[in-house]
Amino acid sequence: MGIASIEAGEARPGAKYDRLIAAAKAIPPATTIVVHPCDESSLRGATDAAEAGIIKPVLVGPSAKIRAVAFKYGIDISAFDLVDAPHSEAAAAKAVELIHAAKGEMLMKGSLHTDEIMRSVTAKAGGLRTERRISHVFVMDVPAYSETIFVTDAAINIFPDLDGKRDIVQNAIDLYTQAGFGTSPRVAILSAVETVTSKIPSTIEAAALCKMADRGQITGGLLDGPLAFDNAIDREAARIKGIKSEVAGRAQILVVPDLEAGNMLAKNLAYFAKADGAGIVLGARVPIVLTSRADSPRSRMASCAVATLYADGRRRRAQTAAA
Structure with a gap:
């Protein structure tokens, strides 16, 4: 359904x-x-x-x-x-x-x-x-955003490595597609900036996850990253930065660098943006x-x-x- x-x-x-x-x-x-x-x-x-x-x-x-x-x-x-x-x-x-x-x-x-x-x-x-890493997804209803937004992982994996993040992304994509939200969800791999730099390890992992999707190691979704939060959810911010992407400005799944970032993001959406958050553990x-x-x-x-x-x-x- x-x-x-x-x-x-x-x-x-x-x-x-x-x-x-x-x-x-x-x-x-x-x-x-x-x-x-x-x-x-x-x-x-x-x-x-x-x-x-x-x-x-x-x-x-x-x-x-x-x-x-x-x-x-x-x-x-x-x-x-x-x-x-x-x-x-x-x-x-x-x-x-x-x-x-x-x-x-x-x-x-x-x-x-x-x-x-x-x-x-x-x-x-x-x-x-199972063979998958267990992870958590907040399914959030943010009144000011047109999409139902997923935030992962904000509750289980504290500092996931690249392999863990691969499972976190795949779990969220599977939830999106199998629960009937739609097909080929737009997945933004978040960091502080939208360029890859050795000074911020999460940007390197974001680029690696996108390449893993290109090679079929992650399936069912459309990935882009690294993307800063504004570039992930606001089309005008992405346009100003010159980011041309099917994901930027209209993300449906937000993948955070670690649990601390995810927890703060989800709670900011809940308390500042008055979002509702439904929590589910996958994997x-x-x-x-x-x-x-x-x-x-x-x-x-x-x-x-x-x-x-x-x-x-x-x-x-x-x-x-x-x-």
């Missing part, structure tokens, strides 16, 4: 997320293992997405505590499976077991710390690793909805929607390959 494009100039807050959530409602809900939903925001986020028809939750954690939270805040969980686990670490381990047993298509972080769930996901024995055997306590209900819903669309795309690709 494709996501309808937003017309250039449409700046209504949440407009892009409306389309995203509507697209997710139009496909079957994805069975989602919700890990340790032991506070109001995480439990309500899961149940709201279920009521919207986006996910089918399986709640994993201390059953008495989950029921107590549900009772305290008037959240009805009677329709959902509840799998008991004594504490957050055990809940994460049990959730991974359920994925291995084909009991779910997605994971969703509850009220445990990110590193707790990721330890179980990345465990060498029994985890959910594991299943997509992982990675939410924060500070996320709005709308952002949680959009995170579930993105992951469900991606899971549906992966499911359909697998069926096509098996046919």
Whole structure:
């Protein structure tokens, strides 16, 4: 199911997320293992997405505590499976077991710390690793920008090397294409300047990533870089700098040099530009909805929607390959 494009100039807050959530409602809900939903925001986020028809939750954690939270805040969980686990670490381990047993298509972080769930996901024995580096994407609805923008990686890889960045880029491209955002996304490899210089290592890596795309080591997207942020998202800035590129001024995926830059960029967009950000972890055997306590209900819903669309795309690709 494709996501309808937003017309250039449409700046209504949440407009892009409306389309995203509507697209997710139009496909079957994805069975989602919700890990340790032991506070109001995480439990309500899961149940709201279920009521919207986006996910089918399986709640994993201390059953008495989950029921107590549900009772305290008037959240009805009677329709959902509840799998008991004594504490957050055990809940994460049990959730991974359920994925291995084909009991779910997605994971969703509850009220445990990110590193707790990721330890179980990345465990060498029994985890959910694949040949890809695991990475994070913020899918951002920026009211002043005509495109839904991806920012990667702002949450998992602190200082990724070139091979890690190759996977980060490929993960984001696959999400864009398989979740129905479109084809051949425009990928800007960000740095401080738009020229390659040995004084700024990220410019050299940006040039290398573009050459890797030329040689088929990265597929499905249109890459350019290094590009400074203004040149990546503003056509006039790119024109003034004399940059002739299909990507410059109209990027759809922004690849940052490191986690610090990505985290600051995403938070600047959220707090200065009033953008919503949906978070998803890629590169594991299943997509992982990675939410924060500070996320709005709308952002949680959009995170579930993105992951469900991606899971549906992966499911359909697998069926096509098996046919």
